[in-house]
Amino acid sequence: MDTVDKLSRYAEKIGSEVRICGVPKTIDNDLAITDHTPGYGSAAKFVANTVRQLALDTAVYKMKSVIVLEIMGRNAGWLTAAAALGNDEDVLATDIICLPERVFEPEKFLEKVSKNAEKGIAPIIAISEGIKGADGKYIGESLSLKEANDGFAHAALGGVGRIVENLISEKLKIKTRTIELSTLQRCFSQGASECDREEAYQAGVKSVEFAEKGETGFMPCFKRISDEPYKMEIVPYPVSKIANLEKVVPDSMIGEDNMSITDEFIKYGRPLIEGEPELTYEKGILKFVRR
Amino acid sequence: MDTVDKLSRYAEKIGSEVRICGVPKTIDNDLAITDHTPGYGSAAKFVANTVRQLALDTAVYKMKSVIVLEIMGRNAGWLTAAAALGNDEDVLATDIICLPERVFEPEKFLEKVSKNAEKGIAPIIAISEGIKGADGKYIGESLSLKEANDGFAHAALGGVGRIVENLISEKLKIKTRTIELSTLQRCFSQGASECDREEAYQAGVKSVEFAEKGETGFMPCFKRISDEPYKMEIVPYPVSKIANLEKVVPDSMIGEDNMSITDEFIKYGRPLIEGEPELTYEKGILKFVRR
Numbered sequence: 001m002d003t004v005d006k007l008s009r010y011a012e013k014i015g016s017e018v019r020i021c022g023v024p025k026t027i028d029n030d031l032a033i034t035d036h037t038p039g040y041g042s043a044a045k046f047v048a049n050t051v052r053q054l055a056l057d058t059a060v061y062k063m064k065s066v067i068v069l070e071i072m073g074r075n076a077g078w079l080t081a082a083a084a085l086g087n088d089e090d091v092l093a094t095d096i097i098c099l100p101e102r103v104f105e106p107e108k109f110l111e112k113v114s115k116n117a118e119k120g121i122a123p124i125i126a127i128s129e130g131i132k133g134a135d136g137k138y139i140g141e142s143l144s145l146k147e148a149n150d151g152f153a154h155a156a157l158g159g160v161g162r163i164v165e166n167l168i169s170e171k172l173k174i175k176t177r178t179i180e181l182s183t184l185q186r187c188f189s190q191g192a193s194e195c196d197r198e199e200a201y202q203a204g205v206k207s208v209e210f211a212e213k214g215e216t217g218f219m220p221c222f223k224r225i226s227d228e229p230y231k232m233e234i235v236p237y238p239v240s241k242i243a244n245l246e247k248v249v250p251d252s253m254i255g256e257d258n259m260s261i262t263d264e265f266i267k268y269g270r271p272l273i274e275g276e277p278e279l280t281y282e283k284g285i286l287k288f289v290r291r
Numbered sequence: 292m293d294t295v296d297k298l299s300r301y302a303e304k305i306g307s308e309v310r311i312c313g314v315p316k317t318i319d320n321d322l323a324i325t326d327h328t329p330g331y332g333s334a335a336k337f338v339a340n341t342v343r344q345l346a347l348d349t350a351v352y353k354m355k356s357v358i359v360l361e362i363m364g365r366n367a368g369w370l371t372a373a374a375a376l377g378n379d380e381d382v383l384a385t386d387i388i389c390l391p392e393r394v395f396e397p398e399k400f401l402e403k404v405s406k407n408a409e410k411g412i413a414p415i416i417a418i419s420e421g422i423k424g425a426d427g428k429y430i431g432e433s434l435s436l437k438e439a440n441d442g443f444a445h446a447a448l449g450g451v452g453r454i455v456e457n458l459i460s461e462k463l464k465i466k467t468r469t470i471e472l473s474t475l476q477r478c479f480s481q482g483a484s485e486c487d488r489e490e491a492y493q494a495g496v497k498s499v500e501f502a503e504k505g506e507t508g509f510m511p512c513f514k515r516i517s518d519e520p521y522k523m524e525i526v527p528y529p530v531s532k533i534a535n536l537e538k539v540v541p542d543s544m545i546g547e548d549n550m551s552i553t554d555e556f557i558k559y560g561r562p563l564i565e566g567e568p569e570l571t572y573e574k575g576i577l578k579f580v581r582r
Contacts, residue, residue, distance in 0.1 A: 187348035190482035273575030284564030
């Protein structure tokens with residue numbers, strides 16, 4: 001977006017009629033001004049349904065166990081928050097959701113994990129890869145927690161998920177497994193969101209229309225009109241006011257215990273994961289259009 | 292199946308009319324006699340399409356990189372072999388597939404990884420969790436390879452995938468990422484196989500029919516009539532001849548270099564992943580029938 005800004009100013013300066021715009025895409029959902037970004041809805045849906053299915057898988061065993069699910073998002077917890085969308089009246093899949101927006105407090109965390117395991121509820125613990133300790137350092141790089149685990153720093157192998165896994169299994173003696181969703185989050189199309197797919201397409205269409213009308217140096221922004229029924233419009237917005245800003249999950253969407261999600265987030269996220277695109281398979285294998 | 296065997300013999304001995312049968316299910320596909328097992332087709336399809344999508348995701352970056360994909364299967368490589376089903380004329384996603392049926396040879400392995408990376412092809416390296424070294428020990432537990440990595444054994448964190456990742460990144464200086472499919476392989480229903488779903492159902496239906504006719508102590512076995520068009524029938528088979536046996540991937544399905552898959556496996560696996568079941572979503576979230 002910074003480059004879009006510079007290029008469009010240069011084009012204007014030299015009197016060029018070339019229009020420059022930046023059509024956004026990021027599963028991180030961390031761009032300012034726009035309500036959300038193309039890509040987020042599908043990744044959020046992948047996370048939500050993964051959490052849900054893992055919880056049901058876990059529920060068939062009698063033995064108490066938890067899964068630490070490591071989710072992308074270095075500084076913004078939008079994708080990790082989406083784990084909460086996997087819950088409904090049938091299934092409480094997760095209610096420990098740790099975002100980078102809050103300091104990770106091992107003792108309070110272990111207390112809640114222990115309580116849930118006692119009750120046999122919410123076996124999935126959603127952890128953002130970017131959670132930080134009280135010292136402001138990423139837990140994935142925080143020596144103190146690793147040392148607390150077993151007296152030795154395993155910096156080379158395993159990320160924050162493994163560290164949290166060790167914390168739980170050693171302090172609480174609960175069977176713990178880490179699953180790192182890794183790049184599956186951004187490329188898995190089975191179970192994508194039709195809302196997202198259509199909006200991504202419209203972001204491109206609208207951008208061309210705005211450019212044809214003379215707009216330049218803009219990003220097409222999603223402006224939400226209402227949650228239910230979900231209504232959204234696309235408006236151009238000066239990219240200079242968006243570039244280099246990062247939008248994190250606001251306080252109002254994070255629970256008071258600093259490791260859960262409020263209904264405000266659910267209202268926000270729910271419409272973005274609705275609908276299922278039709279996919280093309282050939283002999284069981286997904287076919288994609290390629291350049 | 293061993294319990295089914297014992298129970299049915301006991302029922303016969305005491306003259307009971309209770310019929311006992313063992314309807315199989317395992318994503319490992321390692322049961323003897325039956326052509327394949329319910330569950331395998333869907334898990335195989337998940338692996339195939341995951342490999343395919345990860346390869347396309349990797350292809351958008353100019354930097355050479357590989358993904359080590361750790362797949363379930365402690366002693367039988369059926370599910371790992373399914374990675375090859377993600378290839379077609381459009382996409383060569385993987386052609387290094389390491390099964391527990393063959394000794395893992397680090398030097399030959401690194402040579403092939405290096406060659407593929409040079410050519411920029413087949414970025415996904417499919418590794419069974421159960422691969423073993425020349426000493427017959429699981430690589431995941433093999434101290435020698437871990438020491439070769441960095442002089443220290445990281446037994447606590449990370450499985451075989453991380454060990455192979457370290458091997459590649461340290462010896463070849465290629466950017467490497469490990470993805471462990473973990474329990475997603477057995478519970479992810481988006482992109483499941485309709486062939487598998489229907490056959491699993493039929494295995495149950497047929498078992499009841501066989502039992503009604505007086506059969507006992509049996510497992511319903513899938514008997515393949517033809518590959519193309521795919522035809523299969525279900526027959527009862529004495530469970531005493533199946534219990535405690537393990538079916539591994541036969542030599543004819545493994546390539547001469549000991550780290551690839553032959554066309555014979557493709558012919559075997561292809562029909563099992565065909566068709567897509569209709570799933571029920573409510574507001575973007577999968578709904579399941581629960582007891």
